[in-house]
Amino acid sequence: MLTTIAQLIPGAAYIAATFLFMYGLKRMSSPVSAPAGIRLAGVGMLVAVLASFFDVFGVSPAAKPHLMVNIAIAVAALVIGGGAAWWKGRKVKMTAMPQMVALYNGMGGGAAGAIAAVELFDSQSQGISRLIVTLAGAIIGAVSLSGSVIAWAKLDEIMKKPWRFKGQNIVNIFAALVTLAVGAYLVLAMQGVLVPLISTQALIYLFFGCALVFGIMMTLPIGGADMPVVISIYNACTGLAVGLEGFVLQNPALMIAGMVVGAAGTLLTVLMAKSMNRSIGNVLFSDFGTVVEGKQGDMKGTLRPVAASDAGIFMRYAASVIVIPGYGLAEAQAQQKLYEFVKLLLAAKVKVRFAIHPVAGRMPGQMDVLLAEAGVPYDLIFQLEDINDDFATTDVAFIIGANDVVNPAARTDKASPIYGMPILNADKAKHIYIIKRGQGVGYAGIQNQLFYDPNCEMVYGDAQAVLIKMIESVRGLGAAVAA
Amino acid sequence: MHFEFGITAFVALYIFMLAGFGGWVIIGNVPAILHTPLMSGSNFVHGIVVVGAIFAMLNAVTPTQQAIGFFAVLLGAGNAAGGYAVTDRMLAMFKTSQVVAPKTPEKKS
Numbered sequence: 102m103l104t105t106i107a108q109l110i111p112g113a114a115y116i117a118a119t120f121l122f123m124y125g126l127k128r129m130s131s132p133v134s135a136p137a138g139i140r141l142a143g144v145g146m147l148v149a150v151l152a153s154f155f156d157v158f159g160v161s162p163a164a165k166p167h168l169m170v171n172i173a174i175a176v177a178a179l180v181i182g183g184g185a186a187w188w189k190g191r192k193v194k195m196t197a198m199p200q201m202v203a204l205y206n207g208m209g210g211g212a213a214g215a216i217a218a219v220e221l222f223d224s225q226s227q228g229i230s231r232l233i234v235t236l237a238g239a240i241i242g243a244v245s246l247s248g249s250v251i252a253w254a255k256l257d258e259i260m261k262k263p264w265r266f267k268g269q270n271i272v273n274i275f276a277a278l279v280t281l282a283v284g285a286y287l288v289l290a291m292q293g294v295l296v297p298l299i300s301t302q303a304l305i306y307l308f309f310g311c312a313l314v315f316g317i318m319m320t321l322p323i324g325g326a327d328m329p330v331v332i333s334i335y336n337a338c339t340g341l342a343v344g345l346e347g348f349v350l351q352n353p354a355l356m357i358a359g360m361v362v363g364a365a366g367t368l369l370t371v372l373m374a375k376s377m378n379r380s381i382g383n384v385l386f387s388d389f390g391t392v393v394e395g396k397q398g399d400m401k402g403t404l405r406p407v408a409a410s411d412a413g414i415f416m417r418y419a420a421s422v423i424v425i426p427g428y429g430l431a432e433a434q435a436q437q438k439l440y441e442f443v444k445l446l447l448a449a450k451v452k453v454r455f456a457i458h459p460v461a462g463r464m465p466g467q468m469d470v471l472l473a474e475a476g477v478p479y480d481l482i483f484q485l486e487d488i489n490d491d492f493a494t495t496d497v498a499f500i501i502g503a504n505d506v507v508n509p510a511a512r513t514d515k516a517s518p519i520y521g522m523p524i525l526n527a528d529k530a531k532h533i534y535i536i537k538r539g540q541g542v543g544y545a546g547i548q549n550q551l552f553y554d555p556n557c558e559m560v561y562g563d564a565q566a567v568l569i570k571m572i573e574s575v576r577g578l579g580a581a582v583a584a
Numbered sequence: 585m586h587f588e589f590g591i592t593a594f595v596a597l598y599i600f601m602l603a604g605f606g607g608w609v610i611i612g613n614v615p616a617i618l619h620t621p622l623m624s625g626s627n628f629v630h631g632i633v634v635v636g637a638i639f640a641m642l643n644a645v646t647p648t649q650q651a652i653g654f655f656a657v658l659l660g661a662g663n664a665a666g667g668y669a670v671t672d673r674m675l676a677m678f679k680t681s682q683v684v685a686p687k688t689p690e691k692k693s
Contacts, residue, residue, distance in 0.1 A: 115635075122629050123606060129625055130614045132678040139625055139671045146631060146664055153638040164643045171650065175641040178654045179634070182661035190669025201670055202624050205631075209663035212633045215656035219640040219649050230593050302648075336627055343633045344603070348596045350636050356596065357603040358632040364607030365626050369619065459616060466619030473677035484616045 107158035114152030115354035121145030122358050126365070132479050149354060150179070182208075195474050196431045199464040200256035203249045203332045206339050210245025213238055213342035214309065220349055221291075221305050229292055231349055236284045238345030240312045245338040247316030252331050255320075264321045270386055273318050280311040319385070327384045329464040330373050334381070337366025369465075376459030376485075376523065402553035409560050412534045413442070413571030414578060419496035419532075421452040423488065425525055426472065428462050429502015429538065433564035436475035439501065442568050443477070445575045455482045456489075456525050458506035489526050498530035501564055502537070508549045517547060533557040536567050624671040631664025 121141050128138030154175075160168060186205065193201050217239035220227075227235075254260040287304045290297035297304055323331055340362030347355025374381050416422050424443065430436060446453050455477065461468035469482055492498060500507055507527040510517040527533055528551050535552060537559060551557060560567050591599070607626075614622050637660040641653035 118632070122632070123610065126607075126610050126622075126625065126629065129618060129622055129675075130610070132615075132618060132675075135618060135621065135678065136672070136675040139621075139628070139668070139675055142625065142629060143668050143672070146628075146668065149632060149635050150638070150664075153635040154642075156639050156642050160643050161645075163645045167645060167650070168642070171642050171644055171653070174650060174654050175638050175657050178641070178657035179638075179661045182658035183665035186662035186664075186666030187669050190666040191673070193670065195674070198620065198624070198670060198674070201666070202627055205663050205666040205670070206627050208659040208666070209627070209630050209633050212637050212656045212660035212663060215652050215659065216633070216636050216640045218652045219644060219656065222646065222649050222652070333623060336623060336630075339633075340626070340630045343630045343636070344600060346633070346636055348591065350639055351591050352636055352639070353591065353599060355632055355636050356591075356599050357606075358629050360600045360603035361607035361610070362626045362630045364604040365611035366623075368608050368611050369623060369626075372619075457617070462620075464620050464623065466616060466621070466623075469617040470620050470674050470677065473674075473679065476679065478679055479617060482617060 107155050111152040111155045114148050114155075115352065118145035118149035118152075119354045119357050121148070123361065126361070195471055196434075197257070198467060198470065199329065199332060199462075200253045202464070203253040203256060203328075203335070206332065206336050207246045207249025207253065210242045210249060210335065210339040210342055213242035213339065213346045214246060214312075215242075216346045216350070217242065218305065218309065220346075221287075222302070227291070229288065232288055232291060234345050235349045236288065236308070238342045238349065239309065240280060240284065241338050241345070242342035243309055243312035244316035244319065245335045245342060247313040248320040249332070249335045249339075251317055251320035252328050252335065255323075255325050256328050263324045269318075269322055273315070276311070276315040276318050280308070280315050283308045283311050323384065327379070329460065330370060330379070330381065330384045332464070333366055333370040333373055334385075337363050337370060340364075340366055373459070373465050376465065379522075402555065404552055405558045406561055407534070407558040409562065409567045409570035410574035412558065412560050413574040415532070416446060416451065416497050416499065416534070416571075417449055417575045417578060419451055421495045422446060422454075422497045422499055423492065423495050423527075423530065424453065424455045425498060425500045425503050425507060425527055426455065426457070426461065426468055427501065427503025427506060428468075429504075429536075430564050431462060431468070431471050432502065433538075435501070435564040435568055436471050436477075438565055438568035438572065440472070440475045440477050442572050442575070443481075445572060449575075453481065454488060454491075456485065457482055458485055458503070458525055459523075461503065461506060485523060485525060492526040492529040495530045496532060498525075498527035498533045500527055500533065500535045501568075504537075504549055505547065507551055508547065509551055510547065510549070519547065527551065528554055528556075531556065534560060536560045536562070536564050538563060621671055621674045624667060624674060628664065628667030628671050631660065631667050634660030634664050636660070 122145050125138040125142030128134040157168060217235045220235050287308055289295050290301055290304060340359045344356050344359025344363055347359055374384060443453050455472060457468050459465050472482060505519055507525050508519060509528050511519045511522045511524045514520060533556055637656035641657050644650045644653045
């Protein structure tokens with residue numbers, strides 16, 4: 102009787118947790134209800150973790166003698182892993198968010214792989230379908246782990262350059278095939294169909310080694326600009342791996358939560374790739390940015406530098422301004438100053454809006470988060486498709502640290518690597534100001550004809566310093582009028 | 585997990601299919617402005633893997649299984665706790681100008 106109750110409690114708890122996850126994600130569809138959404142999902146997680154300890158009443162007889170040690174290890178791992186990640190997650194900078202998500206995602210993939218390993222080391226014989234699902238989850242989880250770690254290293258700029266060599270795709274396909282072959286061999290060996298040349302244990306290690314190496318090989322050649330898509334793919338992969346291991350453990354909560362994330366992550370990946378005008382296959386298997394060097398036409402016209410104070414005052418007397426923030430803004434930590442400047446403009450009855458390109462920042466939506474952090478209300482923030490037609494009737498397009506997302510070459514120049522990517526129509530505005538650190542090229546490594554446009558003026562300098570000068574000049578104007 | 589029923593392969597496929605549709609529909613409605621918190625939020629949700637890791641850990645028999653189980657719980661807990669921490673931080677920042685700046689230009693649809 103006692104054991105029955107002890108089994109019903111986790112069962113009910115998992116149902117509650119699954120419901121809270123789905124409902125929480127659903128509530129995330131609006132910024133108003135989103136904070137409550139994540140808290141609901143958090144309660145679900147807490148309930149599920151607490152309930153999972155009721156499994157002590159149902160452990161296999163073989164594990165009974167080790168139960169106390171196992172509980173101690175589980176609690177220790179929970180406290181260490183959860184505590185360290187919580188602490189890091191609380192203090193990490195908002196600009197470093199993409200690599201943090203990559204890292205946490207890799208941890209999930211690793212956990213799914215490790216569960217598979219524990220199951221494989223189980224001495225009891227397993228059914229063939231269960232074995233295959235275990236191995237499938239193991240491969241996906243392991244690839245997600247090592248791939249995410251590489252993605253993290255790239256975004257954190259520990260690893261600077263993509264590592265490529267000739268015939269890399271063939272080597273990668275070979276690595277994938279070897280992993281699958283070792284997996285198949287392992288299935289046959291564990292089913293007793295054949296006697297393996299090396300011990301089953303060694304085979305399991307070899308199998309995981311191959312999968313991890315494949316994940317690394319897969320991610321190494323992909324450039325930093327494509328990392329958001331890659332993280333999103335691995336996010337979906339981890340979800341899938343968790344779902345598969347959920348089936349192995351016969352836990353519906355893992356199956357549903359994993360598969361929901363698998364589907365959601367896939368959709369998100371598709372949306373992201375679409376906004377960059379790249380197919381997912383293209384991201385994974387082609388060399389972005391290497392083939393195009395030297396192919397572009399020379400830039401026509403000259404660059405016109407302008408003083409920050411002049412640009413600031415011009416915008417103060419404009420009727421409408423659209424601000425286009427890019428990663429350079431975040432890098433200069435200038436979001437606060439930007440909003441301060443925008444508040445001055447708003448106070449002077451200038452119509453100011455923010456236009457966000459889908460891939461502004463290094464992850465879709467990251468720029469929205471950075472602006473929100475600075476206190477910018479979200480009803481001033483517009484997405485590309487909602488604001489793009491308004492540029493033609495706008496006085497000033499004010500571009501800060503963005504480059505590729507306003508490059509008209511995406512519309513006209515077929516040789517350009519970003520050809521076909523939707524861009525913000527900043528060039529249609531009557532006047533364009535661009536804050537830029539120097540005369541370098543953008544993240545994708547290409548020149549921008551927009552900078553040479555006759556309506557365009559460049560404000561050189563660190564975004565924060567420039568914005569401070571603009572704020573001072575507009576404030577000074579007010580003081581002069583008052584005096 | 586040791587309930588009176590078992591999830592057969594076909595039942596599993598039904599669960600996967602429905603959950604997949606669910607995820608697709610739920611995420612399909614999320615505005616682009618929330619994409620980063622959403623990616624982070626879905627990342628948090630697959631932190632449920634920690635529950636499976638605890639189960640595997642509790643059933644560990646050999647020292648090898650215990651060692652791997654330890655890492656499974658460690659990584660899973662990191663996924664869940666870290667994912668929650670960053671998502672919550674991001675979402676707490678979203679504000680509307682109704683309170684912050686009353687003098688905003690009217691919104692264009």
